[in-house]
Amino acid sequence: MGKVIIFNAIRFFVVVLLQVALFKNIGYYNLASVFPYIFFIFLLPIGLPNVVLFVTAFLTGLTVDAFYDSVGVHAAACVALALFRTFFHKITLEVEIKDSFNTPSLGEMGTKWFLPYVFFGTLIHHLTLFLVETFSFTNFLYTLASIILSSIFTVSVIFLMSLLVYKRKSRINSI
Template sequence: MGRIIINNTIRFIILIMLQVALFKNIGYYNLATPFPYILFLFLLPIGVPNLLLYVIAFLTGLTVDAFYDTIGVHAAACVALVWFRVFFHKITLEADVINSFETPLWSEMGFKWYSTYILLGTLVHHLALYFVEVFSFQNILYTLASVGLSSIFTIVVIFIIGILTYKRKSRLGN
């Protein structure tokens, strides 16, 4: 259990530092911005209690809000992402997996499940983020374009990180 906490703390620090130092300054005409810090929320162990998940998501969002000078926008989007995560895990995972502290990694869950999880979760996060930020339906096409392009950008970065950190399953029987 201590190892899980240490690994997730290190993952949190690295992803927040990357987001603030590198990805905050990368964008495409203020239309597409990557937010790979959400990978931290995706990779939290499956068996974490829901209340703790929501608190972690809120604090993660507030941390990013502090660096972006936004007031709760990222916190709201992170809480929406965790809501999706809880729902997605309930409908796609078996009960014994839900109660385990397994990390939902690409190598453990398979590409189909992992890619669906990342794709839908990123869309939920970005929809919440941009609609809370704009808080209007006046320029909905511009907002939807930002959601789409930022989601694509974020997903590509997350998959690059996934490829760089991919670990093959160890098969004891072979």
């Protein structure tokens, strides 16, 4: 358990540092931005209690808000992502897996499960982020384009990051 906490703390600092130092300055004409810091929330252990999950997601968003000079927008989006994550785990995972502390990674869960998990989670995060940020329907098409393009951009970067840290699931051959 202590090993999981230390590993996730290191992952938190690395992902937030990458977001603030590198990905904050990457965008496409102020239309598409990339937010791969949410990869940290996706990779939190499956059996994590909901209170810990929501507090961790809120603090992750608040940390990014501090560097982006936004007022709780990322925190709200991360909490929405944590809510999606609990719902997605509830409807797609078996009971034995829900109680484990496995990391829901590409190597552990497989592509069929991991890609919809990341895609829909990113879409929920970006939908909440951009709608709370604009808080208006005056430029709805521009906001919708930002949501879609940023989601595609973020999912691509998260998929590349998950391929970089890909570890094949260990399978035990039973006779």
